[in-house]
Amino acid sequence: MKLLKCLLTENDCFQEGRTIKPSGVMVHSTGANNPALRRYVQPLASTPGREELLAALGVNRNGNHWNRPGLNACVHGFVGRLADGSVAAVQTLPWNCRGWHAGTGTGGSANNTHISFEICEDGLTDPAYFRRAYGTAVELTAMLCREYGLDPLADGVVICHQDGFRRGIASNHGDVYNWFPRFGMNMDDFRADVVRTMDGEEEDDMVYYKNLDDVPEYYREAVSKAVAKGALNGTGSGELNVSEDLCRMLTVLDRMGQLG
Numbered sequence: 530m531k532l533l534k535c536l537l538t539e540n541d542c543f544q545e546g547r548t549i550k551p552s553g554v555m556v557h558s559t560g561a562n563n564p565a566l567r568r569y570v571q572p573l574a575s576t577p578g579r580e581e582l583l584a585a586l587g588v589n590r591n592g593n594h595w596n597r598p599g600l601n602a603c604v605h606g607f608v609g610r611l612a613d614g615s616v617a618a619v620q621t622l623p624w625n626c627r628g629w630h631a632g633t634g635t636g637g638s639a640n641n642t643h644i645s646f647e648i649c650e651d652g653l654t655d656p657a658y659f660r661r662a663y664g665t666a667v668e669l670t671a672m673l674c675r676e677y678g679l680d681p682l683a684d685g686v687v688i689c690h691q692d693g694f695r696r697g698i699a700s701n702h703g704d705v706y707n708w709f710p711r712f713g714m715n716m717d718d719f720r721a722d723v724v725r726t727m728d729g730e731e732e733d734d735m736v737y738y739k740n741l742d743d744v745p746e747y748y749r750e751a752v753s754k755a756v757a758k759g760a761l762n763g764t765g766s767g768e769l770n771v772s773e774d775l776c777r778m779l780t781v782l783d784r785m786g787q788l789g
């Protein structure tokens with residue numbers, strides 16, 4: 530997932546500056562046929578990395594983006610197309626900022642509890658765009674669940690706007706059920722895909738090598754040097770149990786001449 534950051538600092542929601550303790554993620558889709566991120570997201574003169582962001586997002590010449598006052602709506606992120614047509618995510622509020630995305634239901638508002646993002650809709654008939662936008666939304670949700678220790682399968686944690694309405698914590702909107710079912714998906718599929726992504730990441734993070742012989746050859750010299758220097762002692766039972774991350778770091782240090 531490509532994740533940019535372009536905070537909507539001139540939006541009244543950002544200016545209000547209230548914070549939440551996130552306990553869920555609410556997925557929205559825009560309800561308008563415009564998959565371009567630049568429709569909603571634009572940097573200002575004060576935005577860090579403005580030139581790079583403009584190059585990546587493209588320029589909104591209509592002045593209708595959300596980085597301005599008077600809108601009464603703001604989300605923590607968007608998923609949509611960059612100027613080059615690829616699909617990416619952009620963070621538009623600090624994740625723990627109180628967003629203005631859910632409105633109010635009969636029992637309160639998910640604005641007080643949920644991180645939110647919009648998936649930019651296209652004409653809702655392009656399977657290739659749907660696949661990429663859906664996949665990016667899954668990855669973004671997985672990242673947020675991980676960051677905030679959220680269980681995506683727990684009741685009410687990962688929901689869409691319409692789920693929120695049914696639960697009494699959002700206004701009466703149809704998103705994302707106006708779109709996902711056209712491609713055979715619903716929010717149960719989405720939650721399951723978030724779990725799969727999180728599980729995959731965990732496995733990726735958990736590569737360990739028991740002994741020097743298990744360490745891939747391209748790391749082995751650096752790891753051997755660290756062992757020889759007594760910098761790496763293993764677990765005490767004769768096993769090294771060294772992670773791939775550490776192997777990589779030692780290899781960098783070795784290339785820098787730090788391991789002799």
Ligand SMILES: [Zn+2]
Nearest residue numbers: 557690702704
């Ligand atoms: Zn919505």
